[in-house]
């Protein structure tokens with residue numbers, strides 16, 4: 001699905017944030033990346049998503065369709081969640097009818113409050129995160145990248161998100177998500193990587209946790 005070989009990242013000639021990262025993510029896998037604040041989790045995910053270029057190393061087997069949910073989704077737009085999702089769906093090749101149906105389905109499933117026609121810029125943090133998640137799922141991505149996806153979501157949305165991650169992997173896509181080291185992963189993972197001191201190590205533990 002996607003392979004990172006010898007990947008490193010340095011911002012502004014500072015100490016490297018990441019060094020010699022070798023990660024392979026296969027179709028159907030759920031991969032957790034854990035680490036403390038500032039350890040480089042978001043940087044690694046942005047490199048995987050093609051948003052940030054690595055300073056060293058290469059990426060191969062990068063899929064064409066990638067869904068990405070940033071740690072913070074701050075769309076300062078008066079556009080409603082539903083209009084935004086329809087728009088994103090159309091950009092990704094859906095017809096208006098398909099995009100409308102998919103937006104309806106996702107917003108209902110995620111229980112967007114106060115409702116699909118509310119302006120995105122006035123949504124609460126958790127509800128804005130739901131819109132970010134929904135945009136990544138408008139068409140099925142081959143690789144779904146989620147940066148601290150549980151943060152800000154309420155417990156009912158946690159359960160929905162865990163189910164969506166499991167379903168996405170079952171459908172043959174790969175899912176990569178980050179979490180803080182001390183957090184218990186909420187889904188069964190195929191692989192788990194830990195980031196510390198710029199190094200990414202594979203952790204042998206497979207985890208299934210509950211919160």
Ligand SMILES: Nc1ncnc2c1ncn2[C@@H]1O[C@H](COP(=O)(O)OP(=O)(O)OP(=O)(O)O)[C@@H](O)[C@H]1O
Nearest residue numbers: 011012017035036037038039040041042043044071
């Ligand atoms: N665009 C940037 N320019 C300069 N430094 C950056 C940039 N983005 C991230 N950094 C630095 O790289 C390091 C890793 O940041 P990153 O956001 O990847 O960590 P993180 O593990 O996701 O942190 P958190 O858990 O707090 O979200 C930090 O020291 C951060 O300040």
